[in-house]
Amino acid sequence: MKIFKFLQLSLTIMLLASCSKVELEEVPPHLITSETLYTNYAGFDAGINGVYALIRQTDEGLNGGSSLTSDLFRLGTDNLVSNHQVSPFNVVTTQWVNTNNPSNDFYANSFAWLYKIVNASNTIIARAENPDIAWGGGTGNGTQNKQYVLANAKAARAWAYRHLTFLWGDVPLNLDEAKGSNIVTNWVRTPKAEIQKVMISDWRYAAQFIPLEPIPGRISKGAVEHYLAETYLVRNQLDSALFYANQVTGTANYKLITARYGVKKDKPGVAFMDMFIDGNTNREEGNTEALWVFQFAKQTVGGGANSFPKRHHISRYNSIRVGGVNPLRFTVERGGRGLGRNSLTKFAIDIYGKEDDRGSEFAIRKFFVLRNAAENAPAEADILPAGYKYGDTIHLSWTRDIAPGNVGVVNWPYSRKVEYVDSENISGDLDFKDQIHLRLADTYLLKAEILFKMNRAAEAAEVINIIRSRSHANPIGAADLSIDFILDERSRELVLEEDRRYTLLRTNKWIERTQRYNKNGGQFIVPRDALFPIPQVVINANLTQKMTQNEGY
Structure with missing residues (x-):
């Protein structure tokens, strides 16, 4: 039986082990602990790199598993179906019913992964308040460096809770650093509406101090504002949602790719696809549409295991x-x-x-x-x-x-x-191409959805036509619009990219459209499957208070 320590340490396996000065009078110089790492800006920057390495596992497998992590929020939808049933989650999306159960290791691994990100971020946020930190170095002054570190940590924490709330609904909310001295065994599930408020607070802070042009691999200001727009949309706060969507689409730094560019611009192709070619994905390579790009490199320290898409x-x-x-x-x-x-x-x-x-x-x-x-x-x-x-x-x-x-x-x-x-290995299935995680077209389509919900269909159609014209698709009018048309357009533009399950859940269309279009599993979906079961190992580890399970499991 596997022992999951992530719940006993604030529901996570800590990214960096914490060692108390009371317990250890001396720390060997070759060991990296929170106390030795988080003493200066360089140490905090290394910690932020560690958080982004965890986030990058979106496009990898967890714990050496065969399931692509992002399967959890993209597979088993109206536009992506299981074909060769090898990984555990492939089986779930073809059968649902009894295979979608709390004992599935993929759920436990995914739950733990997201709380690793939460805990690593919490550790950075807490340690940054130490008045003895040497914040010099980097590109700014001490105050700016601290703000930048906190902004990235808070953005990452909100990003993790975005996944947790879409996947499981109400989940434990933890904003404190996990230490051996504060092990909790009586967690309660916080309503997702309350968690969304924390996400908004974190992202609003991050939007102030994260740059428009980020370090490669890190989140941009535009991506933060995109997630703010999405979260406000989920909460039906449409004016705020539109404000942040406009912030992104109205920023001169971010532009749709409308002309051929990059390493294969002189070969047959279309402008839309150039950004997905290896050597073209990053902003530094000409991709003005990118808001966040995960970095991979072969046989390079920090280059990732390899991506699975x-x-x-x-x-x-x-x-x-x-x-x-x-x-x-x-x-x-x-x-x-x-x-x-x-x-x-x-x-x-x-x-x-x-x-x-x-x-x-x-x-x-x-x-x-x-x-x-x-x-x-x-x-x-x-x-x-x-x-x-x-x-x-x-x-x-x-x-x-x-x-x-x-x-x-x-x-x-x-x-x-x-x-x-x-x-060097054409027949190999390893992948070291940098992966676009979020791009401007998604924000345009999010903006169209917001406008449509505000009964501004003509404006929504104009926004969608900006996207369609880039790919020479015929323009549409207000009369053509419906929520299903918007979802169709998102699939045309963002298939394999967007977290499709979340989009369909946000619009209350996951069950209907997956049943209609996914013929290898959609027919078995029932309402309870809109949320996944809380992993049984999490419930079992909550020793002093019973944790509730999602309805139907």
Whole structure:
């Protein structure tokens, strides 16, 4: 039986162990503790890096597991369906019912991960109030450096509670540093409305001191204001939501990508997809649309384990059979090797107009061209089936939904947003491309949703047309608008990027649309599944007071 210490230490495993000066008269110089690290600005900056490393696990696996962390808030929705059922959460999203239960390790690991971020942030916030801290260094004066550290820690804490409240509803609210002297075994679940107030307070503080142009990998002022707009929208405080959305869209630093740029600008393609090409994702590389980009680097200290989006989404095209052979090699142009665990729903593929760049061959892989060795280099030539020649096309098929009786589909289209190849290992499924976590288009669509809820449909349509025009989609009018149209547009623009489950929950559409469009699991969803069960290990660790479970579990 696993022993989960995260609840006994403020529901988390501490990022940095705390050692009391009373318990240890001397601290060996080679050991890093909160006392030795958090003495100056450089130490706090290192601590902030540690928090962002935890946040970056969004695009990795937890505890060496096979589940992509972000599956929890993107898979099992109207636009992303389980195809190859390998990881524990893939199984949940295809069956729900008894598989969606409090004993699922993926829930326990995810719950612990988010509280690690909370606790690491709390430690930084608490330690920053020590009057003996040497705040010199960095780019500002001592006061500015302290404000910057606190802003990043508070932004991270609010980010973690955003996930916790969307996933589990009411959860324990902890704003104190976890120490061995303050172990709590009688946690109560704080109403999410109260937690949202803390999130707003944290993000409003952060918005004052986090720069428009952040250090790569860290959150920007625009991203903070985006989350403020979203949280106010969830609370139906529409004037405040619109204010912060306007702050982001009205900032000159942030601009939609409307023209070709970057490392492949002279090759066939569309402007919309350039930002997803390795070497183009960061603001420093020309991506003016990026609000927050996670950093990955191969064989680099602090570069991350490796990100999972490619391996989980790109189809197993090398297993396609034609004329008794597997013709297709793993190549750079095809995006490398994928495992195809999570696929676009048929709805998500069919939702685009013919003129829309976001549904074009440059955005969604729908066919392959057989290539010779020179064209596939450094990979080998494709294997020609009988009657085929190089230059012929092999089309993928999505005429039938992925559904019971039609799973493990290898010739299914996939989004090219996640294509990446390690040039030293083309057949490997590791991914070290920097990942866009949030971008300006999301804020525009959030703004349109706010305006629509304010009964300002004409203005909402104008905002949506800003997004559609970039991809040459036909303009729409106020009469075309509905909440379902807005959700469709978000899928066209943000599939694989947005936390789709949260968007659908926010609009009270998760059950309806997942049942309608996700044919491999959506049919089994019941109302209780809108919130996940509190992990049983958390309930068991609350030794001196019974913690309530979500209804229906």
